[in-house]
Amino acid sequence: MEHAVKYITPDIKLSCFESKLFKTEVMFDNHMLVWFISGGTRIVQAEATYEFSAGDIFLIPRNQLATIITYPKDGLPHKAVVMHLTTARLKNFYSDIELKPRIAAIPKIRTFNDHPLLRSCLASLVPYFELKDHFPENIASLKIIEAISILRAIDGGIDDFLADFDEPGKIDIVGFMEKNFMFNMPMEKFGYLTGRSLTTFKRDFKKAFNTTPQKWLTQKRLELAHYQFSEKKKKPVDVYFEVGFENLSHFSYAFKKHFGYAPTELMEHKIR
Template identity: 75%
Template sequence: MEYQAKYITEDIKLSCYEDKLFKSEIMFEQHMLVWFISGETKIVQAEGTYLFKKGDIFLIPRNQLATIINYPKDGQPHKTVVMHLSTQRLREFYANLGVMPKTPGAQKIRSFSNHPLLESCLASLIPYFEMKDLPANIASLKITEAISILRAIDKDIDEVLANFDEPGKIDLATYMEKNFMFNMPMEKFGYLTGRSLTTFKRDFKKAFNTTPQKWLTQKRLELAHYQFVEKHKKPLDVCYEVGFENLSHFSYAFKKQFGYAPTALLEGKARN
């Protein structure tokens, strides 16, 4: 995989993938503002799948689980400008504004595509990636500008950006039934459900009477079977979207579970 990244600071980067695709499982620990220069990205989350392409601008809230699949498009690499809006930066921005955000509901990706102010702000970063000696405060000013624009164009954005709460203890079974397709370390699942790793494993055993890994594999294979039968998706797409890391391991596990390969199922050769 040909991957290149240029940084103005650790919070602002120009990212470029030139291979056929790049897939990753991510828990977003910071808000991410992304502007697409070229290529496509499929983002799979529990509540739905998003597809972004050239010209799109979107904000991914923090503490979200997602499967990210990046593709080149039309002979152009997958190329984006990414700005991290860290909790520390946002605390500093909101410190003297007296904003008291309401408790947010479900945190979803917010799209700001083709907004001239935001696009101009992000496009203006491009020349800085080629400069060796950049004034220290430039990056800080650009992040402040981006936050200010977001507040001007989205009246509800403070409920996202000014909320600094960490995940509290929530119902583990409900959360895992919704998010099992994301291939995260158990420590991350524990954090997002408000538990230490030890408490997570103990509560998981009580809820499902099995280990997390056995349960996750079973649930992912069941979802894969559904995707083949009802959605007629390709094996590679299903493999990535249900939480497996490579096609060979997925195919082996699928055949072991159901007694036939995904290709046989798609061809109508599988027997009940």
């Protein structure tokens, strides 16, 4: 078994990766509260890169692009309990709560280390994954409400974050793409996050960059890889994932086609 996901409800799951490394590029529709049981993960976003390991608890914001790389650590597989905090459930939770005027929250990953209250809440879910019987929805709802209540008790700014139900509006396409080009997302996702339909996104992209999105994205990713090799002295195996390529051989082929020499030649200082 390399990858297994076991759900006790649509919003609560146990995720396990036993392979050496698993990479995915995502934009989550819901906030996700994660408790790491074992293994490790690296989450790469436009503004920062995060490293998490056993015991860490963190909240991933919705509608944010990220590259997630998971791997075994200390001889143990990557294993985590994940709770989806859906917009519908959060709207219901906040429906009878009077809030102060909301301050626009910066959508960054929020970390809670190994907070005992959150750990107790999430760890209490583990036995339910072994049950053969259906997990009662009322218990699941109580667990999610408990988690939200704990987050509000330990993070004074969490309401600005969780009670923000706005959808992405139309934003500057140049600034957004320059910041997020390394994420290998469908064009529809890029369009949604810039507040555009797919047709409008392609039209506005052509007007702004005078080329197609795919050509521009490939060039930008290869240029970033070149910088990582020449200036940061990173290896191809450590770079191709993070710049938006799915496999090393395709990356190496595209790199040589674009620059005229292979990544290994650059790393061996044969190129001046």
